[in-house]
Amino acid sequence: MSIILFYLILLSFSLTQSCNIFVGMTCTCYESIDIRCTMSKQVPLTLISSIINKNFQSIDIKFNTNENIQLDSDYFILLNQLFTNTTQYSLTITLRFQNFDLFHAKTAAFRNLFQGINTPYSRLIIELHPIKAKSIIFESNTFDNIHINELSIYADSLTSSFESIFNNTNIMHLNIEGATVIHDPLLVSTFTGHIQSLKVTRMIDIVNSEEFPSFPVQSYTIEAHKMRKLDALSFLNYKQLTGLNIIQPDVSITPKILYGLENLSNLRSISFDAEHIADGALKYVKHIQTLILGPYLKMLDTESLNSLTSLQQLDVRYVQFSTLQANTSCALADYINRRRLFDLIVYLPQENMDCDCILIFLNNMINNNDNEQIRKCQSSNNDRCLFSSCSIVSEYFTRKQKENDIIQVNTPSIITPSIVSPLIDFNEQDSQFYPDSQEERTTIKIYMEPNIYDDEEVFTDTISITTITTTTTTTTTTSQLITSEESTNQFSTPFMKRLIPEVKTYGSTNYLIVSWIPFAIIASCLFLSLVIAMVSYIIYHKQHTVSFKLIPQTLPII
Template identity: 65%
Template sequence: MAMFYIYFFLISLSLTKSCDVFVDMSCTCYESIDIRCTMSKIAPLTLISSSSASLIKKFHSIDIKFDSDENMELDKNYFIILNELLPNIGQNPLTITLRFQNFRSFHAKSSSFSQLYNGIISPQKRLIVELHPVKAKSIIFDQNSFDNLNINELSIFADSLTSPFESIFNNTNITNLNIEGAIVTHDSTLLKQYTGNIQSLKITRMIDTINSEEFPPFPVKSYTIEAHKMRTLDALSFKNYNQLTGLNIIQPDVSITPKILNGLENIPTLKTISFDAERIADGALKHVKHIETLILGTYTKILDTESLNSLKSLRQLDVRYVQFSTLQANTSCSLADYINRRRMMGLTVYLPHENPYCDCILVFLNNMVDDGSQLIKCQSANNDRCLFSSCSIVSEYFTRKQKEDIDEQQKQHTPSVITPAQSLPNIRPFIPPSIDLNDNDSPYYNEENIFQQQQQQQQEGEQIKTSTIINPVDVNIYDDEDVITKTTDIMSTTRLLVFDPDESDNQYSTPVMQHINSDPKKHQSSKYLALSWIPFAIIGSCLFLSLIIAMISYIIYHKQRTASFKLIPQAAPIV
């Protein structure tokens, strides 16, 4: 084990090395791609030499930390020298991170962050600014602090910005602007001079009440509000917000009820909503029927699936952060059923990438929606447990899956029987001669047809054992000697009649037809047993007559018995 740590330490040393880039600043380079520097005081950024800068001009990530308890003041174009450490053209994303810690006050003058990434071509350009002061409300940004900044993403972490939004971000071109923790003010009087172009704005704050005063209407195209530890939501105050497209409620101190979300149905631009709450009560989602994206967080435990079915416009469902093992049983099963049904209607579902506990419902969803890799990973671990899952759709799926696997294994272990091809004799079917029994034709064989058949057989190579020329004059198919007649006597007594239908069919056949049809005696034919109904009728009549005679006798006997009955007077007692 010690050798492993030594080997890992040697690899780390080989990947990291100390590199001198800035004056009075200690830096560390990682694989010549990332550079991290620390500066103990605010001073102008100066490269050690232009030649060394040209050699290391290939960093994809620059991280500079300013750690000082003094007052920090940034002049115009303070960070423009960082462009020399970035490649002019590249396909990799570029990131610049600036950290200011433990300062007493921070003052960014106009155009302090201006010209960053100027002339740099990259698919993704990011700037991260972290401000951690000793005391609150000590951060000041002058007007146009980010002047002429053209990047894909700008993230600012601070407790406050002091200056109005329209003043700080004027004359900027930012695709995504994220402000976390800071109280951002709004000045409507500056809208006339505001020339900024910000596509998407996301403001994250820890706050009790969400309303229009805490989150003013900033001049952006897309506006997302993220509130932590929320208690109340005044949705009616956002009624006139045309740019509010997203709402994220993270770990609220209350449950998500219909009362909390009341009024959100009046914001038609709201398309995305995120809940990281323990309980989403019944009917709460009915106020956001028009949303297209729903995101559920790790704290979700109870979810009303009936109101989930009311989201008719839902196109995306993100459950990547949901802990399925901690969900209530009914919630997890109903959520799985909803995803399984709606995925066939075009719903895009984002599932967790990891399933360390091999949760059966998550394995089921992974196989239905995703690549099915979890089914192979967890098959040996909990296959039997999933067969008896409390969720019916999951247990039915694994039962059906097990049956299919057993059938497939039986097919694989069943040896295939291969019968070699056998040469069968070429048996030519017998074709009876055509006989025309019209009035104008003679019912005899045609001599020419017989000779033609013999010639055709000789041409095909068949061996003709015997050939007979039949003269129609000499043959009489109605010869009296060949005609067999049978007479049947009609007997008065009932007896069993046994006859052979095959034999009776050939009794009156002509000799030629008897020759054509095979002898029925050579084949087994079924015998038919015929019973007469006369004996049964006689027996039934006798039984019926006996019953009538018995009834008449009983009536006569009963009348005689009644007539002979007389009352006998009682004798006087003997004293």
């Protein structure tokens, strides 16, 4: 384990290196594409060298000072030099201002950021964390001539009006979180900004037109945290109000809370992250096209779901299915299963750590019977899903189990049958004759060999297989097992009698049968041994015998 940790540390050091980019800042480069710098005392942005890497994709600068921060015009224009003119990657600039007494951004402080850079997506994030409240000042046209895909501002206040700060801008998505945004009706006529969508997020008790005024944008989304009361009738003239997000309210979502939303004809999306959505509450938003449910949801009425007849998208990616009440989870599953046939787009959670049966069921329904989650959770969750309290889920898993079961058929084996050559009988008198068809009958006799060493008498069992084939494509196979005692009484027709062969009996014997073959083999071996011995003796005798010559005899000397 220590070796792995050591290599991870070495890898992190190899991917991270200190780099000097700006004067008066401590910077760190990550894989030569991300740079993070920290400034403890505000100074004008100055590049150390003109020869620098221009392939950065993310720039993060943190201003950590307890002094006043003042941003002059074009203060951040040098950041454009850290990007290439054309890139296929998204580019992000994050500016964090912390622990300051006063923040003052002058006119055109963020002017022309990302100018002349061709990128598929550009993002600017500004985080403001002052020591005391209401110490943030944005002058008019602070973001003058900025063309950007996304601008997010996190602050407690902006001081100036919306029309003054974002005049002469081109922003696709503008997110303002935490700040009270002021609306100036007198500047609407001279406002030249082009903002496609605006989302204002606040923690507030009462949601009404005073806390969320109307702004000159194309699409407007209100997100309220810890809400206690909603005055929907105050938004009757909000033609641009298209989204409403109610996050962790201190009250349940009841029909009284949502009363009046049915008059907002342009409201297309609504999000609830509440524990309880009461009966009949959603009937006031039955015209919405997108419904988003959050992780705090515990109880949802079935009839409320059925009232959403215009719903096109349902987002339950953040719902904790394992914590939902049984009726709620089953109602969601039933609604999704029925509405998916009418092209309802459903976004489900990517992970199912608890192996929730309803979530497995929904993933298989939405993802075209993808059994990946079934395979992962089969060993620990299969029985529980079979007996689920939700009927559509239990029926689904029961059907799946039947489909996966393998029916094993045990076929008895025949011990070494002796098959006689088939006898083909063309006698037309034995069976009914059809003049327009040709009939072929095949009889196969199978004899089971008896054991001749048994003391009891054993009869031959005959298996008769008859196959009849006609031109009308009719095939009949008859397989019968009979004995000799039953053959006389069981069949009376000439044809069936002809199928039964004459029974051959094997009498039992108590004699000991001795064969002459072993004795012949023994005698042959003895004779061969005798011949070999004689030949060996003759050869040995010839090699050790000496020849003598005749010597004439002489008379003895006296």
